[in-house]
Amino acid sequence: METSWLEMRWTRSFYLVFVLFLTLVLLQAIKLFLRRQQLQRVLRAFPGPSPHWLIGNQKLFQNGDLELFEEFVKKYPCAFPAWIGPFEIFFQIYDPDYAKTFLNRSDPKSQYLYKYLTLTIGEGLVSLSGNRWYQHRRLITPVFNFNTLKSHSRIMAQSINTLLDKWEKICGTQEAVLEVFNDISLMSLDTLMKCTFSKDTNCQINSAFDDYTKGICEASEIIYKRALSFLYHHDIIFKFSSEKHQLQKISNNLYQYTDKIIQERRKALKEEKEHGKTDNRNYRDFLDILLSAQVEHDNSFSDTDLHAEVNTFMVAGQDTVAGSLSWLLYNLAQNPEHQERCREEIRGILGDESSITWDHLSKMTYTTMCIKETLRLYPTIISISRQLSKPITFPDGRSLPAGMTVVLSIWGLHHNPAIWENPKVFDPLRFSPDNLEKRHTYSFLPFSAGPRNCIGQHFAMTEIKMAIAMILLRFEMTLDPTRPLILVPKIILKPKNGFYLSLKKIS
Incomplete structure (x- = not known):
């Protein structure tokens, strides 16, 4: 039986498509192979741990083995390349001179983390680059001036008292x-x-x-997982994953919640203007300042920008402060002599006064040293990543090309034995005035440095100081030896199974 003309034409078309497909696959394979060869040539000057041929050094980050990372810091001075899959590298640096060179540039944030973060909170200060970042930074700066922080310190005290009353009721x-x-x-x-x-x-x-806080935690987990899974770097693969749908749901919930509050505030402001009423609050909140900025810069600060900055402040501000305060309590519970010294300092500052105020905070010298040593030992944000927009040459002459993803490991920097003597030991005197003069400016970076340093660092320090002072005046703390602290390094450093303290009310 002879083959029909239609069948022959269909067969030839199929073969043509199949050959074209194989050609495209082969070209892509050649492209990836050449990329890997190029990366290997570029990185010859930087020895590092041997990668698996397929997953690279991915297990180092997925398992969260901080002790293994510290071993690499000792073994490979200044930096080492970490492969994420067979074709991508997160180049790790942890040397203060490298950090200074890196942070004083204007490279954009790394696409592999911040690109995914924007799907949840939008494009705010954390992820923006260039002129838009500069504009947003300038508009938001008034939120964190000292007059605003002074008024916020009274609000912080109210929330801290609620926490302490809850603990006191339980104990x-x-x-x-x-x-x-x-x-x-x-x-x-x-x-x-x-x-x-x-x-x-x-x-x-x-x-x-509970759902709000749980959603933020789940979003953080998904974003971190995607950043370290080279397959999920591809939008098409991630699009069909269950994590993508979960992340979209969290993003929608977060947007709806903040949008509801923003619309309520706008409505209230409109009614106040129409009826000549004034708000009886004696301070300006974050939303006040952003809405004012939007009125003044209507064409350049949109509703989308407004939502992104509100979400950024909420998400970035919650777990970072909570983590830092928790690790501080852990260190003081583990070192009762430092706990008592901080308590006596606070009592001495307070004198006959009944409560901690803004004016007391600057006098908490030794307590501040304990806070800084905690931020060194347990930085809540353990790394900062950027994508090089142009080649970089480090002080020792070694270079990297444009396009490379560079990760400043704050954890590696703060635990580098070449910088810190006995880096695992809690020693607040590292931050005494005499020792500060000897230390490299870029050896301690809990809030980053350079033009993109953390805009909310004074807000965070104010809340931590207020909280630790009020806690130490009402409770003594010891560790529960049956429940050791296990750290989980994700986007934020967190306790794996919670963090347990033995609390005793001071009579």
Whole structure:
């Protein structure tokens, strides 16, 4: 039986498409092979751990083995390349001179983390680059001036008192073991809701915000997983994953919540203007300042920008402060002599006064040294990544080409034995005035440095100082030896199974 003309034409078309497909696959394979060869040539000057042929050094980050990372810091001075899959590199640096060179440039944030973060919170200060970043930074700076922080310190004290009253109710007159990280996270959220929206949600007592905080944690997990999975770097593959749908759901919930508050505030402001009323608040919150900025710069600061900056402040501000305060409590519980010295310093500053105020904070010299040593040992943000827009040459003469993703490992920098003597030991005197003069400016970077340093660092330090002072005046802390602290390095450094302290009310 003879083959019909139609069948022959269909067969030839199929073969043509098949050959074209194979050709495209082969060309892509050649392109990737050449890329790998090029990267290997570029990195000959930088020895590092041997990568697996397919997944590279991915397990180092997925397993969260900080001790293994510290071994690499000792073995490979200044920097080493870490392969994420067979064709991408997250180039790790942890030397202060390298950090100075890196941070004083204007390279954009790395696409592999911040690109995914924008899907959840939008394009705010954390992810923006260039002129838009500069504009947003300039508009938001008034939020963190000292007059605003002074008014916010009173709000922080209210939220901290709610936390302490809750602990006191649980403990009574007896010593009690409590999981404190979740409580501290809720206290931080309570503070942010008041300072951002002037909204008293009672979230420390009311469980209605559990889904909100849980959603932020889940989004962080998904973003971190995607950044370290080379397959998920491809939008098409990630699009069909369950994580993509979960991330979209979280993003929608976050947007709806903030949008509702923004619209309520706009409505209230309109009514005040129409009826000549004035708000009885004695401070300006974050939303006040952003709405004013939007009125003044209507064409350049859109509703999308407004949502992104509000979300950025909420997401970035909650767990960073909660984590830093938790690790501080851990260090003081583990080192009772430092705990007592901080307590006596605070009592001496307070004198006959009944409560901690803004004016007391600058006098907490030794307590501030303990805070800084905690931020060195347990930086909440353990790395910063950028994509080189042009080649970079480090002080020792070694170079990297444009396009490379460079990761400043703050953890590696803060635990580098070439910089810090006995880096695992809690020693607040490292930050005494005499030692500060000897230390490299870029050896301690909990809030980054250079033009893109953390805009909210003074807000964070104010809240941590207020909280630790008020906690130490009401409670003594010891560790629960049956529940050791296990750290999980994700986007934010967190406790794996919670963080337990034994608390005893001071009579």
